[in-house]
Amino acid sequence: KLNALSAHTAEAGHQQLLAYYSPVSIGSPAEEAVRTRRIREHLQARLPAYMCPQFIIPLNEFPRLPNGKIDLESLPEPMSSVLRAQAEGEHAEAGADDPGALTLARLLGNLLGMDDVQPQDNFFELGGDSITAIQFVSLAREAGINIEIAALTEQATLADIAASQSGASGTDNSIASTGPTPLTAIQAWFFAQGHPEPQHWNQAGRLRLNSPVAVDQLARAVTDTVARYPALGQRFHVVDGHWCSEIPEGPPPNELITTMPASHDLAASRNALQMLQQSFSLERGWMFRVLIIVGADGLALELIWVAHHLIIDELSVQMLLREIESACAASPLEPISNPPRQRSVSLRIWATLMNEVAAGYRNSEADASVACANVRNAGSSSAFDDNGASPVVTEADCLVLRTRLVDAEWQKLLAANAVYAMQTLELIVAALSAGWHQVFGVDDKLIDVETHGRDVLGDAVDSSESVGWFASFFPCRMTFDADIDSHLRQVKSSFRRDRIERRQSLLLRYLGPDGDDAASSSADESPTVLLNFFGGASPSSADGRQRFWTPAPLPEITLRSPLSRRAHQLELNLMVDAEGLQFVWRYSEMNVSTARVQMLDECTRETLNAISTHCASLSDRVYTPADFPDVDIDQDDLDNLLRDL
Numbered sequence: 001k002l003n004a005l006s007a008h009t010a011e012a013g014h015q016q017l018l019a020y021y022s023p024v025s026i027g028s029p030a031e032e033a034v035r036t037r038r039i040r041e042h043l044q045a046r047l048p049a050y051m052c053p054q055f056i057i058p059l060n061e062f063p064r065l066p067n068g069k070i071d072l073e074s075l076p077e078p079m080s081s082v083l084r085a086q087a088e089g090e091h092a093e094a095g096a097d098d099p100g101a102l103t104l105a106r107l108l109g110n111l112l113g114m115d116d117v118q119p120q121d122n123f124f125e126l127g128g129d130s131i132t133a134i135q136f137v138s139l140a141r142e143a144g145i146n147i148e149i150a151a152l153t154e155q156a157t158l159a160d161i162a163a164s165q166s167g168a169s170g171t172d173n174s175i176a177s178t179g180p181t182p183l184t185a186i187q188a189w190f191f192a193q194g195h196p197e198p199q200h201w202n203q204a205g206r207l208r209l210n211s212p213v214a215v216d217q218l219a220r221a222v223t224d225t226v227a228r229y230p231a232l233g234q235r236f237h238v239v240d241g242h243w244c245s246e247i248p249e250g251p252p253p254n255e256l257i258t259t260m261p262a263s264h265d266l267a268a269s270r271n272a273l274q275m276l277q278q279s280f281s282l283e284r285g286w287m288f289r290v291l292i293i294v295g296a297d298g299l300a301l302e303l304i305w306v307a308h309h310l311i312i313d314e315l316s317v318q319m320l321l322r323e324i325e326s327a328c329a330a331s332p333l334e335p336i337s338n339p340p341r342q343r344s345v346s347l348r349i350w351a352t353l354m355n356e357v358a359a360g361y362r363n364s365e366a367d368a369s370v371a372c373a374n375v376r377n378a379g380s381s382s383a384f385d386d387n388g389a390s391p392v393v394t395e396a397d398c399l400v401l402r403t404r405l406v407d408a409e410w411q412k413l414l415a416a417n418a419v420y421a422m423q424t425l426e427l428i429v430a431a432l433s434a435g436w437h438q439v440f441g442v443d444d445k446l447i448d449v450e451t452h453g454r455d456v457l458g459d460a461v462d463s464s465e466s467v468g469w470f471a472s473f474f475p476c477r478m479t480f481d482a483d484i485d486s487h488l489r490q491v492k493s494s495f496r497r498d499r500i501e502r503r504q505s506l507l508l509r510y511l512g513p514d515g516d517d518a519a520s521s522s523a524d525e526s527p528t529v530l531l532n533f534f535g536g537a538s539p540s541s542a543d544g545r546q547r548f549w550t551p552a553p554l555p556e557i558t559l560r561s562p563l564s565r566r567a568h569q570l571e572l573n574l575m576v577d578a579e580g581l582q583f584v585w586r587y588s589e590m591n592v593s594t595a596r597v598q599m600l601d602e603c604t605r606e607t608l609n610a611i612s613t614h615c616a617s618l619s620d621r622v623y624t625p626a627d628f629p630d631v632d633i634d635q636d637d638l639d640n641l642l643r644d645l
Helices: 030-043 085-098 099-112 130-142 151-156 158-161 185-192 216-225 266-278 315-331 345-361 365-379 405-418 424-440 486-495 499-503 503-512 517-520 594-616 637-643
Strands: 004-009 015-021 055-058 179-180 202-214 235-239 242-247 256-260 288-294 299-308 399-406 442-453 472-481 528-536 549-552 569-578 582-588
Touching: 015 030, 015 242, 015 288, 030 055, 030 266, 085 637, 099 158, 130 151, 130 315, 130 528, 158 202, 179 345, 179 442, 185 242, 202 216, 202 315, 216 256, 216 288, 216 299, 216 315, 256 266, 266 288, 266 299, 399 405, 405 424, 405 486, 405 582, 405 594, 424 442, 424 472, 424 486, 424 528, 424 594, 442 503, 472 503, 472 528, 486 594, 582 594
Parallel strands: 015 055, 256 288, 442 528, 528 569
Antiparallel strands: 004 015, 179 242, 202 299, 202 549, 235 242, 288 299, 399 582, 442 472, 569 582
């Protein structure tokens, strides 16, 4: 029986959960290490990882207050002399001296831009989120540590994660990665929008090399990396009025890479990028191009990439760039030896499995009826300002507002995650709902929340190292409570309710029983606001080296057809960079004024800072029934239970 629980602030500044027990008699350090390990295993089988104590501490007797209650202030800290034997025993055995655990700590520290990450640290308590998890797993595997995404939520510490590594993926990779390929849910959503110029819906990035490299070496690295992912060649065509796709065999085309002298002016670069976009064809595929800017000495100075959104997402881009960087770091005389990704499924397998799930809903009439009704109910929404129908808006009408939380504010927000055991995205939803209340006077608003989508099929299907467009979005109802504590608890509970069903909502709508009718759905049936938190990596390389390249502003080019209809009237995209958390609002004056968007931005950022301040003022972690999804308990009963403990 655990007699006491206590929160302790470690030297690194984050909180640790400590558990204390009093056996009949304390044995030798080895005997107590066995006892505490058994207690830990018992707790891990029943509690979420972040609720398992970092230290389980035996005491001969508990310090008491005059009234007989345990004196929590007098309980020993984990590195005092009383506990040093345990720290050197159980926790050393758990991985404090394990090379794999130390490597994970180094990789996570570099990824999050944090110093002194230790094997006993918890991934989510340090500010990790679902996007960072995918990046972290990919980096770990590149370092030879074969961990699964599920381990990050199932295991308490980095040492436990390292100990959980396995040798083989549980996913069947026997399906060929090329051939006819069913559309994924996000691709079906794209075609349902009815864009008049669907070949012109792109994304791009510009990278300035910190140390110039030979053009041939960079070009070879790009070509070999792209060739390893056939999904980048995916092509699309219409059959009997329906869009279909195929992933072809064979290498990328010769026109994959174009070079341009750095002496050319900005207009020339802009024209070159427009020409690359114009070369895209849904029917021909391989809608990925690279422009290398070459200096007077013949060395590559910059790389600009442009790709159709149908074939790639942000996480895939980051993976490709890391592989290109690794290839360029090798000797020009050495063969490029980045191994193919064996553990993650190919896009073709992913799409096939996704459509099998959708077919299961179609074949089970009762399940389909309930699931699709829930999605439809969640997807109903009034117009933007709740003043009736809004006009159809195209990309030509779009305006952009950019602001940010500076790095100091962003770091405080990361520290706030652990107090309520909430992910950053949940805190952002809480802040946006408060801003919406202040600007529009609405306490109940439905929005779409975009995610990386790689968890749609569950943890058993590993797509952490797959390349393609995996994104998804789900309806989320924002509600508001003036009390900040009640508001955070409410958002956390609402956000996690029916998680699996919500993350499959796009699949249900566009591949499920109502999929054939999705294209004809009225815009009034869908949320009018989209929230997308991209996350982002540290400005330093994940392995601690000097960065190979630095992001730079793109020339002003039109990445999406001006005729494309905007699916949402207001978008908020957030991305972490070297300067903090960047806010990018996209909207049209036809729906909402710039003044109101500016007010919404200010209120949202002010609320995020208020959340950080509130969390910093709390000494104990806050638990809610959402932390115990398998237990039927309300907040009052949970508070009473924790008070007794």
